[in-house]
Amino acid sequence: MNNFVFYSPTEFVFGKDTESRVAEMTAKYHGTKVLIVYGGGSVVRSGLLDRIRKTLDEAHISHIELGGIQPNPTDLKVYEGIELGRREKVDFLLPVGGGSVIDTAKAIACGIPYEGDFWDFFIGKAVPRQALRLGVVLTIPAAGSEGSGNSVITKTDGLKKLSLRTPEVLRPAFAIMNPELTFTLPPWQTACGITDMMAHIMERYFTNTEETEVTDRLCEGTLKAIIEEARKVMKEPRDYGARANIMWAGTIAHNGICGVGCEEDWASHFMEHEVSAVYDVTHGAGLAVIFPAWLTYMAGHHARKAAQLANRVWNVPESDNLKAMALEGIEKMKEFLHEIGMPVTFKELGIEHPDIDLLVRKLHENKGELVGNYVRLDRQATREIYETANR
């Protein structure tokens, strides 16, 4: 196990009707002038936004709004939010939505007090030292952004989709999580979220760090719970218990507890980011295509952990043939992904002829000549993985 710092100071307020506590929590963390950030119509249609406005009004907390955040959120809305926030002197960000909305709010939160271009943080030119505080009302469990210090933004000019990781500065002060708010999520979006949280765990689980038994077991246990609860929630979208387990699993998957003391991988996420940046597909669906292909490469080149995953999560019997174990686990994973309605090939994702040359080129331009850590992947390896996903 490597040395690590684990620091997850977010206050998670979880359960039925918890959105009624949004003003109380905002006041607790000293928000007085709030910028509410949200996406499309669903938080409007459901009346959630109105309820939040009313709660803030009653507590005499002033608020303004930035709506229209799209999936795969871009820098344009971040610039708009920074300008608006500065002009109106907001001191607190309140994203209401899922990962795209929260990630946009985070970029705004560190962009407002920064004199340069916020994009500097995403290309590694500068490190955010301070940020406005934020609280989250989560409506789409998937990205885990409610408990992480991370943000992923796409630069419109050049379609660069890059991520920022700053655990100290950008962790939300609080996250309000009411599973009932997810009852109306369409099956596709539910399944994409489930796939994304599973990927967040596996990106950490695949490590060469030795002696990570506690963390391994937390990863495997959370994956098993997700698989079981996912089957329930796809059958019965209004099953509160299943929605609650899925929602909480999304936080566990990404608040860092599943990766303490490990060198993490993240090649699959980086490979998927190129796919969704170019083809504007949903991130989780992209991962459903990339992850089994990535695992197939691992089965052939470094099967140990893939075999352990197959055994402990997918109930593949132990054997001396680690590669065969790993491959059987991948088949079970693909069956599961199909069961919840996910694609597992580019074709199933609706991309008939992916431009693999372009994907490989952009990936290595953005992330360097070697990607990932469990196996360091060069251009030939990532090409092979994209091609496997195209079969």
Place this chain on the structure above:
Amino acid sequence: MNNFVFYSPTEFVFGKDTESRVAEMTAKYHGTKVLIVYGGGSVVRSGLLDRIRKTLDEAHISHIELGGIQPNPTDLKVYEGIELGRREKVDFLLPVGGGSVIDTAKAIACGIPYEGDFWDFFIGKAVPRQALRLGVVLTIPAAGSEGSGNSVITKTDGLKKLSLRTPEVLRPAFAIMNPELTFTLPPWQTACGITDMMAHIMERYFTNTEETEVTDRLCEGTLKAIIEEARKVMKEPRDYGARANIMWAGTIAHNGICGVGCEEDWASHFMEHEVSAVYDVTHGAGLAVIFPAWLTYMAGHHARKAAQLANRVWNVPESDNLKAMALEGIEKMKEFLHEIGMPVTFKELGIEHPDIDLLVRKLHENKGELVGNYVRLDRQATREIYETANR
């Protein structure tokens, strides 16, 4: 799943040589006049205390000391610490040790700013609203106190051993955790710690709350990891990886993540507290005796979760006979406890003729007529459990 708030703001600084960061961390959390709290000779003999003094001196952080905290810590040292801390105007507590030392420091931390008797907090007469901040240097992984807001203190007069739970006020600001500091722990103390952390998980795991799949799996996974790593560490006390996993498991077991959204039980802990208050045995060893007896009662009266534990943690095959599954799991647990050198009966614990009348009377005087939640235990039930432990 019940509504819950999960808030674990402690910054865990984990790994080799991390005690060298104690001054930096104390300064980060605004400690300027520190009361170091410690127990017996081992932190002195090992040179750890000297190293900490030196680090604080170099950072110009002034410090005084309160040593001599005993296992099953009493109110006397708390009163001494409160008086000392007030007189010397300390603003930060730095316990260096295990649960007894940390729990004493917590009681001092909330006692100093309180006008009344700190014991008020433990008997429920008052709730601590504020406390001095504390940082921990952990040397004995077991109690989980480094990541919890809890404290257990024994009132010398009357031998009342009571616990205080205040997640908001008493969570340490930071916890420095170097597994190397645990290399020299004697096997008995190592095994007692392992038993205690397993009990912390099971107290949460045994719940009637429905739909707690994620939390169940986290509990089961952590237990499996502890069992595996415990076997390694008992064989090879200087196995860094095993010590690291055990140390981290102790935190996971008690920082709340294993119990979110559940009604917890805690009857076994309360029953053990009477045993260690009267007979001054080590808490973990007391639990090794009480927990299997408590589980045996559950096998007969409410076997569901005991059977799940047997299956998922102790690899007992599934069957329709839940009671038989549970009993087989208990046998495997006892075998494991014996394997690591723990007693599983009063006799093995060195108590030839326990005064069960006294234990039952004090338990229900301290904790009310019904104890625990998974099954609400009356005097007859707790007597039966103590008697089972006496076979």
